[in-house]
Amino acid sequence: xxxxxxxxxxxxxxxxxxxxxxxxxxxxxxxxxxxxxxxxxxxxxxxxxxxxxxxxxxxxxxxxxxxxxxxxxxxxxxxxxxxxxxxxxxxxxxxxxxxxxxxxxxxxxxxxxxxxxxxxxxxxxxxxxxxxxxxxxxxxxxxxxxxxxxxxxxxxxxxxxxxxxxxxxxxxxxxxxxxxxxxxxxxxxxxxxxxxxxxxxxxxxxxxxxxxxxxxxxxxxxxxxxxxxxxxxxxxxxxxxxxxxxxxxxxxxxxxxxxxxxxxxxxxxxxxxxxxxxxxxxxxxxxxxxxxxxxxxxxxxxxxxxxxxxxxxxxxxxxxxxxxxxxxxxxxxxxxxxxxxxxxxxxxxxxxxxxxxxxxxxxxxxxxxxxxxxxxxxxxxxxxxxxxxxxxxxxxxxxxxxxxxxxxxxxxxxxxxxxxxxxxxxxxxxxxxxxxxxxxxxxxxxxxxxxxxxxxxxxxxxxxxxxxxxxxxxxxxxxxxxxxxxxxxxxxxxxxxxxxxxxxxxxxxxxxxxxxxxxxxxxxxxxxxxxxxxxxxxxxxxxxxxxxxxxxxxxxxxxxxxxxxxxxxxxxxxxxxxxxxxxxxxxxxxxx
Amino acid sequence: xxxxxxxxxxxxxxxxxxxxxxxxxxxxxxxxxxxxxxxxxxxxxxxxxxxxxxxxxxxxxxxxxxxxxxxxxxxxxxxxxxxxxxxxxx
Numbered sequence: 001x002x003x004x005x006x007x008x009x010x011x012x013x014x015x016x017x018x019x020x021x022x023x024x025x026x027x028x029x030x031x032x033x034x035x036x037x038x039x040x041x042x043x044x045x046x047x048x049x050x051x052x053x054x055x056x057x058x059x060x061x062x063x064x065x066x067x068x069x070x071x072x073x074x075x076x077x078x079x080x081x082x083x084x085x086x087x088x089x090x091x092x093x094x095x096x097x098x099x100x101x102x103x104x105x106x107x108x109x110x111x112x113x114x115x116x117x118x119x120x121x122x123x124x125x126x127x128x129x130x131x132x133x134x135x136x137x138x139x140x141x142x143x144x145x146x147x148x149x150x151x152x153x154x155x156x157x158x159x160x161x162x163x164x165x166x167x168x169x170x171x172x173x174x175x176x177x178x179x180x181x182x183x184x185x186x187x188x189x190x191x192x193x194x195x196x197x198x199x200x201x202x203x204x205x206x207x208x209x210x211x212x213x214x215x216x217x218x219x220x221x222x223x224x225x226x227x228x229x230x231x232x233x234x235x236x237x238x239x240x241x242x243x244x245x246x247x248x249x250x251x252x253x254x255x256x257x258x259x260x261x262x263x264x265x266x267x268x269x270x271x272x273x274x275x276x277x278x279x280x281x282x283x284x285x286x287x288x289x290x291x292x293x294x295x296x297x298x299x300x301x302x303x304x305x306x307x308x309x310x311x312x313x314x315x316x317x318x319x320x321x322x323x324x325x326x327x328x329x330x331x332x333x334x335x336x337x338x339x340x341x342x343x344x345x346x347x348x349x350x351x352x353x354x355x356x357x358x359x360x361x362x363x364x365x366x367x368x369x370x371x372x373x374x375x376x377x378x379x380x381x382x383x384x385x386x387x388x389x390x391x392x393x394x395x396x397x398x399x400x401x402x403x404x405x406x407x408x409x410x411x412x413x414x415x416x417x418x419x420x421x422x423x424x425x426x427x428x429x430x431x432x433x434x435x436x437x438x439x440x441x442x443x444x445x446x447x448x449x450x451x452x453x454x455x456x457x458x459x460x461x462x463x464x465x466x467x468x469x470x471x472x473x474x475x476x477x478x479x480x481x482x483x484x485x486x487x488x489x490x491x492x493x494x495x496x497x498x499x500x501x502x503x504x505x506x507x508x509x510x511x512x513x514x515x516x517x518x519x520x521x522x523x524x525x526x527x528x529x530x531x532x533x534x535x536x537x538x539x540x541x542x543x544x545x546x547x548x549x550x551x552x553x554x555x556x557x558x559x560x561x562x563x564x565x566x567x568x569x570x571x572x573x574x575x576x577x578x579x580x581x582x583x584x585x586x587x588x589x590x591x592x
Numbered sequence: 593x594x595x596x597x598x599x600x601x602x603x604x605x606x607x608x609x610x611x612x613x614x615x616x617x618x619x620x621x622x623x624x625x626x627x628x629x630x631x632x633x634x635x636x637x638x639x640x641x642x643x644x645x646x647x648x649x650x651x652x653x654x655x656x657x658x659x660x661x662x663x664x665x666x667x668x669x670x671x672x673x674x675x676x677x678x679x680x681x682x
Binding site: 085092093094096097098099174176177178180222223224225226245246249253496497568573574 | 620623624627638641642644645647648649651652653654657669670672674676
């Protein structure tokens with residue numbers, strides 16, 4: 001710069017001497033060439049860098065920006081799967097899910113609403129205002145006020161336009177038949193997940209799989225383009241049960257009336273279809289309403305038909321006799337002398353209720369003689385008896401497809417002592433469920449074969465497994481019919497217009513580890529109509545009170561009631577012309 | 593000759609471009625319509641379920657029995673006063 005200053009001072013001197021400005025030597029100074037080249041190079045380099053960056057973003061590393069872009073216009077829509085319905089065999093709805101709303105609120109905002117609006121809100125939510133305020137008195141920013149609120153009420157709540165109140169979509173399960181069929185259908189929890197019965201057993205197929213789809217939404221929230229399924233949704237499949245609502249109601253009323261009439265603790269009944277093995281009705285009392293979530297606990301949830309086991313008592317006698325007949329050891333007319341009404345088996349006394357004297361095999365079943373069946377059983381090796389029990393499903397893990405189904409208990413035959421074997425012949429020392437008992441009677445109702453049971457509607461008749469011959473089955477059927485006749489232990493099971501066969505049973509309950517004299521269970525297992533069996537019905541009345549508590553008094557009339565209504569409801573033509581029933585004044589009591 | 597061809601091609605090109613715009617527009621509208629109808633179908637499904645539920649509730653055997661007994665004064669039939677008609681008049 002020192003040079004420049006010197007030149008400037010020269011120029012000023014020159015100008016003052018009249019030299020033209022443009023001719024000023026200062027202007028003649030030329031910049032070095034490299035400077036312009038540098039600028040040019042920098043400019044080109046910058047453009048090149050931009051170009052490379054552009055190529056990089058467009059072509060090579062483009063995922064990040066594409067993702068960012070997508071997240072600004074693409075939306076993932078959840079496609080919820082609706083839980084499948086449960087239908088009865090005729091298509092009547094037993095359980096269905098409908099959309100409802102959960103009402104939630106932001107406490108801070110909601111509390112600023114005018115008091116009368118809050119009062120109205122509390123009324124619509126069916127809770128005291130104090131409770132509502134208590135729920136809102138919270139530091140949290142999100143509080144559920146009530147879940148599973150039905151749509152008409154939701155609309156009213158939204159009309160109140162309270163700040164901070166919002167809804168969330170959810171589903172609620174409705175059970176229109178309520179307490180009548182609930183032990184079979186079961187129930188779901190608040191998350192719509194199966195907890196009991198068929199709801200639990202078929203949870204996977206009923207539930208379905210939620211899906212999602214990707215779409216492009218425009219500014220107004222309309223879907224502008226469908227980008228296809230992200231995950232395919234699968235709606236829950238409907239489940240058609242084997243149960244018949246009408247028969248179910250008949251069974252339920254019969255058992256309810258019986259429990260009330262005999263002042264019993266509980267009762268249960270099951271109706272099976274002889275042809276298909278379908279469970280047409282399964283009733284329990286006491287029961288509960290699955291629509292009311294607050295009461296889904298306790299004893300009433302028990303499904304006594306399937307999950308409870310008990311000693312079958314006299315209802316097992318036809319099996320013992322059937323095996324005797326089948327192996328040719330006895331015929332229906334073989335005579336046994338049961339005098340003097342009791343007998344000793346390895347030092348233990350086995351007795352009958354009365355001394356029935358000399359009896360045929362048919363008479364043994366009709367009068368339910370303990371001595372008779374013990375004498376028949378003593379002719380049969382233990383292993384053969386055990387095999388029969390196993391074939392009809394006693395003591396076997398049940399394949400009913402029902403959660404919590406009990407297997408019952410039959411000990412291995414090698415451990416049976418003679419007196420225990422004698423007791424088993426009349427149903428003591430082993431346990432079965434009512435459903436297992438009903439199923440074992442299928443061999444008499446059918447022609448000696450046994451079929452699997454089903455809670456789901458069956459389309460084609462199952463193939464049976466032969467247990468006894470058709471001839472034996474027919475012989476036992478004749479005996480079972482005589483039990484229901486005027487001279488049998490189940491004379492109270494007579495049904496006007498239909499021929500019924502069956503067997504009563506009474507088991508003493510075990511109280512404090514001992515057989516109770518006062519607490520017992522009465523059963524009846526029967527087949528009807530005898531001309532062409534349609535139903536197998538088993539009835540149980542638990543802990544009846546009163547002077548007459550045996551199966552013949554409590555279960556037989558209940559079964560008769562059930563048979564007569566069920567057969568009529570199923571349009572089965574009557575096979576008996578008897579319309580007046582003769583029940584002896586003092587029916588025969590069975591041995592325990 | 594080649595000028596005429598160019599004009600023709602340009603016209604075709606513009607025409608195609610405009611028809612693409614139109615098709616996209618139509619597609620978008622149809623999609624919105626489809627969505628609306630699908631929503632409607634879902635709502636109808638829900639209504640159908642609701643109606644079936646109502647039917648099942650109203651046809652509950654307990655309710656029918658109650659009404660026939662109390663409101664209509666009906667009694668269950670008994671075999672004693674039932675006449676069965678069989679084919680052939682037996």
